[in-house]
Amino acid sequence: MKHTLAVLVENKPGVMARTSGLFSRRGFNIDSLSVGVTNDPDMSRMTIVVNGDDRVLDQVRKQLNKLINVIKIVDLPSNNSVERELVLIKVTVGVDTRSEIMQITDTFRAKIVDVGKDTLTIEVTGDEGKINAIIQLMDHFGIKEIARTGKTALIRGEK
Amino acid sequence: MTKMTGAKAMVESLQKEDVKVIFGYPGGVLLPLYDELFDADIRHILVRHEQGAAHAADGYARATGRVGVCLATSGPGATNLVTGIANAYMDSIPIVAITGQVATHMIGNDAFQEADITGISTPITKHNYLVTDGQNLPKYVKEAFHLALSGRPGPVLIDIPTDVFKNEEDFHFPKKASLEGYKPTVKGHPLQIKKAAELIKNSERTVIFAGGGIITSNAHEELKRFAETINAPVTTTLMGKGAFPETHPLSLGMVGMHGTRYANYAVCDTDLLIAVGVRFDDRVTGKISDFAPDAKIIHIDIDPAEIGKTIRVDIPIVGNAKNILGELLEVLVKLNNKKWNDQIEKWKKEYPLAYEKKGIKPQFVIEQIYDACPDAIISTDVGQCQMWAAQYFKYTKPRTLITSGGLGTMGFGLPAAIGAKVGCPEKTVFDIAGDGGFMMNCQELATAVENDIPVKVAILNNGFLGMVRQWQELFYNKRYSHTCLKSKTDFVKLAKAFGAVGIRVTKANEVRSAIEEAMEVDETVVIDIKVEGEENVFPMVPPGASIRDMIG
Ligand SMILES: Cc1ncc(C[n+]2csc(CCOP(=O)(O)OP(=O)(O)O)c2C)c(N)n1
Numbered sequence: 001m002k003h004t005l006a007v008l009v010e011n012k013p014g015v016m017a018r019t020s021g022l023f024s025r026r027g028f029n030i031d032s033l034s035v036g037v038t039n040d041p042d043m044s045r046m047t048i049v050v051n052g053d054d055r056v057l058d059q060v061r062k063q064l065n066k067l068i069n070v071i072k073i074v075d076l077p078s079n080n081s082v083e084r085e086l087v088l089i090k091v092t093v094g095v096d097t098r099s100e101i102m103q104i105t106d107t108f109r110a111k112i113v114d115v116g117k118d119t120l121t122i123e124v125t126g127d128e129g130k131i132n133a134i135i136q137l138m139d140h141f142g143i144k145e146i147a148r149t150g151k152t153a154l155i156r157g158e159k
Numbered sequence: 160m161t162k163m164t165g166a167k168a169m170v171e172s173l174q175k176e177d178v179k180v181i182f183g184y185p186g187g188v189l190l191p192l193y194d195e196l197f198d199a200d201i202r203h204i205l206v207r208h209e210q211g212a213a214h215a216a217d218g219y220a221r222a223t224g225r226v227g228v229c230l231a232t233s234g235p236g237a238t239n240l241v242t243g244i245a246n247a248y249m250d251s252i253p254i255v256a257i258t259g260q261v262a263t264h265m266i267g268n269d270a271f272q273e274a275d276i277t278g279i280s281t282p283i284t285k286h287n288y289l290v291t292d293g294q295n296l297p298k299y300v301k302e303a304f305h306l307a308l309s310g311r312p313g314p315v316l317i318d319i320p321t322d323v324f325k326n327e328e329d330f331h332f333p334k335k336a337s338l339e340g341y342k343p344t345v346k347g348h349p350l351q352i353k354k355a356a357e358l359i360k361n362s363e364r365t366v367i368f369a370g371g372g373i374i375t376s377n378a379h380e381e382l383k384r385f386a387e388t389i390n391a392p393v394t395t396t397l398m399g400k401g402a403f404p405e406t407h408p409l410s411l412g413m414v415g416m417h418g419t420r421y422a423n424y425a426v427c428d429t430d431l432l433i434a435v436g437v438r439f440d441d442r443v444t445g446k447i448s449d450f451a452p453d454a455k456i457i458h459i460d461i462d463p464a465e466i467g468k469t470i471r472v473d474i475p476i477v478g479n480a481k482n483i484l485g486e487l488l489e490v491l492v493k494l495n496n497k498k499w500n501d502q503i504e505k506w507k508k509e510y511p512l513a514y515e516k517k518g519i520k521p522q523f524v525i526e527q528i529y530d531a532c533p534d535a536i537i538s539t540d541v542g543q544c545q546m547w548a549a550q551y552f553k554y555t556k557p558r559t560l561i562t563s564g565g566l567g568t569m570g571f572g573l574p575a576a577i578g579a580k581v582g583c584p585e586k587t588v589f590d591i592a593g594d595g596g597f598m599m600n601c602q603e604l605a606t607a608v609e610n611d612i613p614v615k616v617a618i619l620n621n622g623f624l625g626m627v628r629q630w631q632e633l634f635y636n637k638r639y640s641h642t643c644l645k646s647k648t649d650f651v652k653l654a655k656a657f658g659a660v661g662i663r664v665t666k667a668n669e670v671r672s673a674i675e676e677a678m679e680v681d682e683t684v685v686i687d688i689k690v691e692g693e694e695n696v697f698p699m700v701p702p703g704a705s706i707r708d709m710i711g
Contacts, residue, residue, distance in 0.1 A: 010340065014289070018281055025282050055467065062464035068286045068306065071340045 002031060003057050004083065004153055007046040007064060008072040011037055015069045019046065022067065028052065028060050032085075032150030043071065047152045076153045083153040086125045088113070089135065092142035093120050101141055108134050119144060160331060165293045166191040166324040169257070170199045172300035175332050178228050180204060180219065180581055181257075182212035186232020187272065188259035188321035204581065204610050207602040209236050211574035213243020214600070216254045218578030220247070221561045222536055222588075224377070226307050227254040227578060233261055234272030237318070238279065242568060245283040247314040249565025250398060251371065253307035254314045255300075256280075262322040263291055277318050285313030291320070293328040298336075305336035310343030311462040312375060343461060347483035351476045355433075355457045356490045358474060362431035362455070364499045365391040368414065371398030371564070372436015372460060374557040378481035379403065382435070385484045389494045392503050394422040396437055397549055398564040404555040411503070412512070415443035416700045417546045420510035423698075423706040425503055426451050435459045436480045439469045440565070449705035459483050512550055514694075519667045521619045521690040525551035528589055528617060531674045535587040536561060536579050540572035540596035542626035544619045546696040548591040570599025576614040577607050587615065587678060594620040594644060604657035607683040615677045616685045618650055621692045629695045633710075654685035664688040 009015050016035060023030050031049035038045050050060050064070050076083070093101055101120055105112055110124035124134050128151070135146070163171070169192055173181070180202040185193045196203050206212040209231040216227030227247075231240050237258040247254045261270040277289045286306050288299045296319070303315040359365065373382050379402050386393045386409050393403045394411040403410055411422040426432065432451040436459065437443070444450040447470060458465075458472040459480055466475040476483050514522045521543065528535070529552045537552055538561040539545040545562055554560050561579050563571040576590035597618050607614050619625075628642040654661030660682050664673045670688065677684040697711025 014277065014281075017278065021281055058467060059464065062466075066462070066464055068338060068341050 001051070001053060003050050003052075004076040004078065004081065004151060005048045005050060005061070005064075006074045006076055006153065007048060007070060008038070008074075009044050009046060010069040010071065011042050011044045012069060015044070018067055018069060019064070022063055026059070026063055028056065032148075034150035034152045036152075047076075047150070049151050074155070076155060081153045081155050083127050083151055084125050085128070085131050085151045086123065086149045087131055087135070088147045089122045089124065089138050089143055090119050090145040091122065091138045092144055093118055097141050101138070104134070104137055110134065160329040162327045163330050164191065164195075164325055164327050165296055165319065166195040168293070168296050168328065168330050169300070169319070169324070170195045170201065171330060172297045172332055173201060173228070174199075176226070176300065176304045178226075181228045181230050182206055182215040182219075182578065183230030184209050184212055184232065184236060186236050186259060188233045188261060189230070189324075191321065191324035192230075192259065204606065204612075206574070206606045208600065209239035210243050210570065211577070211600050211603040211606060213240045213254070213256065214246065214568075214571050214574035215578035215581070215603075215606075216256070217243060217247045217252050218538060218561050218575030219582040220252050220254055220578075221575070222558050222579035223582035224558065225582070226304055227252070228257065229254060230257045231259070232272070233259045233276075234274045237276040238274050241279060241283070242566075244280055244314045244316065246563055246566045246568045246571060248283040248285070250563070251312050251375065252314065253312035255303050255307050256314060256316040258316060258318045259324075260289070260318045260320040263320045264322075266320065276316065280316045283314070284316050285311075287316040287318065289318045290323050293323045293326045296323065296328070297330060297332040301333050302336040302338060306338070306341065310341070344463070344477045345461070345479040345482055347459070347476045347478040347486050351474055352483065352486050352490065355474050355476060356487055358431060358455055358457065359389055359433070359487075359491060360494065363496055364429050365389060365431040365433060365496065366411075366425050366429040366451075367391050367393040368395075368426065368432055368434045368437055369393055369399045369402045370396040370435065370437030371402075372480045373399060373402035375436065376461070376479045376481040377557070378436075378484055379557045381481055381484035381488065383407070385488055385491075388488060388491055390496055390500065391433070392425055392500070394418070394426065396440070396443055396564070397562060399437065400549060400560040401554040401557045405553040406555055413549055415706065416445065416702075417550065417696050417698070418706070419512055420698055420709055421503060421506035423700070423709060424506050424510075427705075427707045428502075429454045431455050431457070433457045433459070435484065436461075438465045444470070445700045445704055445706040449707065514697075517691070519664070519670065519688060519690045521547050521621070521694055522551050523667065524617060524619060524670055524688055524690065525591065527670050528591070528674055529553060531671065532587045532589065532678060535559070535589045536583060538562065538572050538576040538579055538588065538590045540590070540592040541567045541569045542593045542596060542624065543621070543629065543694070543696050544591050544593040544596070544625070546626075547619070550696075569593075569596035572596060573600050573614070573616060574603045574606075576616070577603060577612050580612045580614050590614060590616045592616055592618050593625055594618055594622065594646060594650070595624045597650070598648070601653065604654065604659050604683060604685070608658040613681050613683050615683075617674070618685065618687050619690045620650065620687050621690050621694065622646060623692060626696070628693070632693070632695070633699075633701070650685055650687035659683040659685055662686045
């Protein structure tokens with residue numbers, strides 16, 4: 001089972017290492033981890049996607065909470081959160097595939113952000129389903145390189 | 160506000176935290192700090208190896224309940240502390256480790272004697288600090304002591320670059336540590352207390368299972384009243400020894416791999432296990448699915464992460480054990496479980512701890528030490544000696560057994576004894592060591608002798624790395640691969656070389672007089688006792704087996 005956690009941490013050196021170190025040390029599996037500063041420059045927010053059952057998730061939460069630099073941990077329920085990831089995909093293009101790729105890009109409301117002699121770089125944001133779908137499609141043309149930010153998310157509504 | 164150097168600020172801060180003693184070892188980057196310590200009103204004890212400093216600080220903390228402080232220079236000094244810090248971490252012991260670091264502008268350059276000690280120690284500290292801005296030094300010291308001692312205690316490390324010691328800053332020592340991300344729960348949830356009390360009333364075969372958390376939170380009085388009120392037997396972990404008087408009729412002694420049979424049987428048959436300040440270590444539980452298999456479990460602990468970590472729990476109560484036992488006592492009335500207590504009595508009579516009396520048995524030595532000084536503080540090394548010290552000495556007061564539980568660190572006993580003696584100078588402190596482990600930090604005899612810290616060491620000299628040999632005997636066909644010490648080392652001469660008293664014991668009838676002689680002199684004494692070589696620690700639960708299935 002995948003769970004998404006938002007972890008509010010102090011924006012200090014070493015905090016990333018403490019957090020990611022905890023995961024490997026305790027044998028927790030993480031799918032992705034993204035981090036950035038919040039509107040309060042002293043705070044960063046990590047979005048962590050963890051793989052495991054409820055017991056594992058419980059331990060992840062509690063062990064994270066023991067880190068002094070961790071201020072708050074919020075569960076992000078997938079049915080009530082806005083979840084996004086940004087991906088850059090560099091695909092191989094030929095004369096015969098260029099227009100098809102551009103069409104798909106359009107359909108996914110993705111953007112072409114760089115054009116090479118025989119490559120196109122596409123920027124796409126979306127939830128997991130959308131990202132997986134476009135990656136699968138682009139795979140047919142040949143993906144040369146891919147860069148993903150990992151998931152970031154917020155709970156819907158005022159909360 | 161007064162301006163002062165970081166070194167001075169460090170000393171001031173330590174004094175504000177009421178630090179009386181530091182176990183340390185100097186080095187290049189610490190020169191400015193040692194210059195301040197030269198005439199500071201803090202006792203500094205020069206150890207002979209930084210590992211000794213960390214263990215001594217640890218022993219001091221265990222014996223007194225105060226924060227132990229150790230100090231080491233950058234690079235090798237800091238890395239020499241690592242085992243000691245890990246040891247304190249595993250047993251939740253409050254120490255503050257101060258390390259010098261290369262100058263701020265050199266960090267990351269592989270400078271001479273640079274080691275990333277905050278990186279290295281992250282997994283083995285409750286928290287750590289690298290002080291890059293001298294202004295923060297007093298604040299970090301305040302926080303470090305607060306973190307070390309509060310909640311679930313543990314080691315905290317402060318790493319200070321040498322230029323920070325030299326630079327002058329305004330000195331401001333905060334009255335309180337304020338840490339937004341740190342708020343331990345200390346009071347038990349009233350609803351959980353109510354549920355627990357209800358369950359206790361409705362159970363017939365309750366067992367109380369007490370650990371180091373009782374000692375940490377000073378809850379031994381409450382535990383005694385609690386046990387007597389609900390009339391339930393009490394078993395402890397190794398770390399919990401001293402939490403409940405082992406001379407009390409309700410005491411079951413220790414549970415687990417080398418626990419008493421009656422404690423293990425009681426835990427197997429209980430219908431309600433009240434676990435207080437324990438973490439269900441595998442040396443205690445054996446095969447986890449067979450541990451208290453038919454019981455409801457109430458787990459009281461200050462660390463929420465311990466709840467449900469290894470075992471399913473029916474009623475968790477997060478908080479300080481002293482508070483929670485007190486809260487439970489308020490709602491509980493006297494209970495009587497005659498049938499259960501009769502059963503326990505029967506087991507106790509049927510399966511007492513016993514050994515065959517022949518030659519100098521190590522168990523006999525421990526009994527003699529108990530007889531000669533029942534009020535002593537016992538520190539131990541690790542191995543068979545440790546288990547016999549746990550089994551055959553009766554601990555009646557908290558903070559009287561100082562032993563490396565979680566990490567099982569050979570070499571712990573002597574420096575820990577030194578720390579304990581510094582903290583409790585009026586008490587006799589006896590280190591019970593094996594001939595293997597004693598050598599791992601025997602250089603600390605010099606520390607004891609030269610600082611007038613008269614500790615007593617009993618070496619149970621069996622000529623083997625006994626505990627490992629025992630496993631080889633039982634599980635590896637007696638193939639004693641590299642566990643025979645064949646030692647020509649003369650521990651009596653070694654003691655004398657350090658300026659300590661050395662006594663050799665080769666006959667059973669010399670044991671008692673040697674112990675008494677050791678206690679009479681106000682000096683550090685090493686008694687080298689030639690015990691039976693191939694004695695085993697029994698009973699024993701083979702690794703991975705159910706604690707019901709004990710051998711020996
Ligand atoms: C630092 C360290 N190294 C290795 C071990 C593994 N170990 C556990 S008990 C033991 C034997 C200890 O022998 P000794 O000190 O003579 O005590 P005895 O068991 O004979 O009483 C060993 C090697 C350990 N616990 N700690």
